[in-house]
Amino acid sequence: MKKITYGGDVHSGIRSEGWFRKVFDESYDHLRNYLYYLSGDIYWVDDTIQEVFMTLWTKRFSVREETLLPWLYTIGRNLFLKQKRHEAVRLKFEKRFPAEEPWGEDPGLAEQEEFDARLLSAISSMPEKCRTVFLMSRMDEMSNGEIASRLGVSVKAVEKHITKALRILRQKLEDLK
Numbered sequence: 001m002k003k004i005t006y007g008g009d010v011h012s013g014i015r016s017e018g019w020f021r022k023v024f025d026e027s028y029d030h031l032r033n034y035l036y037y038l039s040g041d042i043y044w045v046d047d048t049i050q051e052v053f054m055t056l057w058t059k060r061f062s063v064r065e066e067t068l069l070p071w072l073y074t075i076g077r078n079l080f081l082k083q084k085r086h087e088a089v090r091l092k093f094e095k096r097f098p099a100e101e102p103w104g105e106d107p108g109l110a111e112q113e114e115f116d117a118r119l120l121s122a123i124s125s126m127p128e129k130c131r132t133v134f135l136m137s138r139m140d141e142m143s144n145g146e147i148a149s150r151l152g153v154s155v156k157a158v159e160k161h162i163t164k165a166l167r168i169l170r171q172k173l174e175d176l177k
Contacts (some may be wrong), residue, residue: 028049034076048080069150128166
C-alpha cells in the first residue's frame with residue numbers, strides 16, 4: 001500500500017476544497033469499511049461518515065497530515081462508542097419497561113444479535129492500538145507490513161497486537177463454543 005500524501009500546506013492555507021476532495025476520495029472506502037465493521041449498520045455508517053468528514057472540514061487547519069487517517073478513524077470510532085452508550089441506555093430502558101413481543105420473532109436472529117453485541121463489546125474492550133491493528137488487518141484486509149508502515153511500528157509489533165486481539169476474542173467469546 002502506498003503512503004498517502006494529501007499535499008495540503010496548513011501554514012499557507014492551501015487546505016481547500018480540492019485538498020478535501022483528495023482526502024475524501026482516498027480515505028472514504030477504508031473509513032466506510034471500518035465503520036461498517038464496527039457497527040454492522042450501513043445506514044448508521046452513511047450518516048456517521050458524513051459527520052466524520054464534516055468534522056474534518058471544520059478542523060482541516062488543525063489536523064496534521066501525518067496523523068490525518070488515524071484521526072479520521074478515531075473520530076469514527078468515538079462516534080460509534082457514543083452510539084453504543086446511547087444504545088445501552090435505550091436497552092436498559094426497554095428491559096425496565098418491556099414492550100409486547102412481536103409475533104413470529106426469529107430466535108436465531110436474537111442469538112445473532114447477542115453474538116454481534118458480544119463481539120463488538122470484546123473488540124471495544126481491546127487496548128486502542130491492539131484494536132486498531134486488528135481492525136486494519138481484518139476489516140481493511142491490510143497485510144502486516146502495510147499496517148506497520150501506516151502506523152510507524154515494526155511488523156513484529158503488528159503480529160503481537162493481532163495475537164493479543166485474537167486471545168482477547170477467544171477469552172471473551174469462550175462460552176459460545
